Amino acid sequence: MATADLTKRGALPNPDVRKYEDVNKAVLKVLGRPGKGWWALFSIAVAGVGVFLTSWFYQIYKGIGVSGLNAPVGWGVYITTFVFWVGIAHSGTLISAILFLFRAPWRQAIYRASEAMTVFAVMTAGLFPLIHVGRVWHAYWLVPYPNSRFLWPNFRSPLVWDVFAITTYFTVSAVFFYLGTIPDLAAARDHARGIRRKFYQIISLGWRGTDREWHHFSKAYIYLAALATPLVLSVHSVVSWDFAMAIVPGWHTTIFAPYFVAGAIFSGVALVITLAVPMRKFFGLEEYLTVKHFEAMAKLCMLTSLIVLYAYMVEYFLAWYSGEPPERGSFWNRVFGHYWWANWIMLTCNGLIPLMLWFRRVRRSIAALFVISIFINIGMWFERFVIIVTSLSHEYEPWAWGLYRPSVVEMGILLGSFAWFGFWFLLFTRLLPPVAIAEMKEVVPPPRRRKAAS
C-alpha cells in the first residue's frame, strides 16, 4: 500500500512520526517513573480491591444468603457482571485478531491496550462464577472430572460449555497478548538499566529480532489470529446459550448468539474509548492515538449499536408475534413492569444516545466520545441486568413471580470488580509498552538510502 493511501486510511500516526526511533522514544518514556496522578489512581484501585475482597470474604464467611439471590431470581448482579466483563473482553480480540486479518491499518496504535483490556476483563469475569456459586472452596467442581461413582459431568449442559469457552478464551487471549509484546519487551530491555533491564530480559525470553525469530513469529501470529477469530465469536455465543438453552420466557430464542456477540463488541469498543482517552492525555500519545483512530472506533460503535437496537426491536416483535402469553407478558413486564427503569436505561444508553455518532462532528470530538462511551458501558451492564433479572422474576406461573434487590455485598463486589480491573490495567501501563512498538513501525515508512521509486 502506498504511503499516501495509508495516511488517508488513518494508519500513519502523524506526519511528525517519521522515524522508527520516534516510536521507541514516545512509547518507552511511558515506562519511566510514574507520576502523582498514576499513584493517586493506583491507590484508589487498591482501595477498591480491598472493598472487593472484604465483600467477598464476608459473603464466604456468612454464606450466599448475604446476597439478594433467592427464588425465583437465582441469577442477579454476579451473573450480570460476569456477562458484562466477558463482553468487554471481546473488542480486544476483535481489534487484535479480526482487524489484523482484515488488514485494517488503524488498529496498530490501539491494539495493545485493547488486548490488555481483554486479558484483564476475562480475569475479572472469571471470578464471578466463583463468587456466584457461593461455596468457593468447591470451585474445582467446575473442572470436568468424574465423581466418586465415576459419573462425569453432563456435556449437554451449556454451563459446562461455558467452562470450556471461558478457559480457552482466557488462555488463548493471554498467550496472544504475551506473544505480541515479546519484541516490544526486547525494545524495553535495550532501553532500560539495572534491575528493570533484567526483568525485561527475562520476560522478553531473550528476543533478539533475528530473521529466524521474525519469520516464524509473523507466521505464528497469523495462525493465532486465525484461531482467535472464530474463538471470539464462539465465546459470547456460548455465554448467550447459558440463557437461550433454558425455556425461560425472554431467553429461549435463537437470536441470542449474534445479539450477544454484537453487544459484546459494542461494549468492548466503548470501554477501549473510555480507557484510551485518558491514556492518550496522560502519556502524551496524541501523535499515536489520533482523531482518526477514535473516529474509526466510533464507527464500530455505531454499527454494533444498530445491530443491538435491531435485536431489541426483533425481540419485542417476536414476543408479540409468537402469540405466547408468557413470552408477551415477559416483554410487557420488561418495558412497563417493576424493572421498567432498567429497560429504559438500556434503550436510552445503547439505542438512542449512540445515534449521535451519525454526526461526523460527534465522532471526531474526543470529549463527546468519552461521554458517550461511558453511557454505553452503563447501558450494556443494564442490558444484561434486564435480560437476566426481569426474565427470571416473571416466568410462567404468576404465583412464582418475585422480585430481586441487590444487597450491599453485591454492590461492593460489583464496584470492586472495576477496581480489580483498573488495578491490573494501571500496572500494565507502567510495566509493558502500552502501544505496540514493532507494529507501529510497520506503518512508518522504512528508512531507505535510495529514494523509493513509487
Next chain:
Amino acid sequence: MIFGAKRRRGHQGFFALFEHLDSTVDACKALRAAGHKGFRAYAPLPEHELLEEGLALTHSPVRVFTLAGGLTGAATGFAFTSWTSMDWPLVTGGKPILSIPAYVIIAFECAILFGALSTVIGLFINAGLPNFRPMVAYHPECSNGSFGVYVTAPPAKAAEVKKLLSSHEPAELREEPEGFDV
C-alpha cells in the same frame, strides 16, 4: 546466564549495523550470492522485504504445528465427551447418549485451545525461544531504528566478507575475534 554462547570454532564474527532497509536487503542478497549460509539479519520489525526478498524465507513449519494441534484438540474433544457419556450411559433431558451437536462445542473449544498452544510450541522450537544465552552478536539499536547483519567466516575468507559488508555502507562494522552461532 544459564547457558554459554555457542561458538563457531575457527570463525571470526562480523556485525554490520545498517541505518537503511534497502542496504540491508542488498547486503543479504550479496551474501547469499557469494555462497554464505547461516548468517543472521536483525530488524526492529518483521519487514517483508528483508525476510522474503533479502533472505528468501518462505514457508514456516509453524503451520504444521497449528494444524496438528487443532486436529488433536478436535479429536480429543469428541473422544472425551463421547467416552465419558458411554462410560455411564445416563439419559438426561431425553437426549441421545451421544449428543453430537452439543459435543461439537466442546470439540471446537478444544481445537482452538490445542491449536493455539501448539502454535506457540511450534514458534518456540523453530525460532529458538526462549534464548537466555549471552547477548553476543547483538546490537541494542536493532530493537530501535536500525537493521543488522551478522556473518561468521574462517580467517581465510574474513577479508572478503569485510569488503562485502563495507561496500553496502554500514553505520558501524564490528569485527570480533570469535564467531558465534545465533
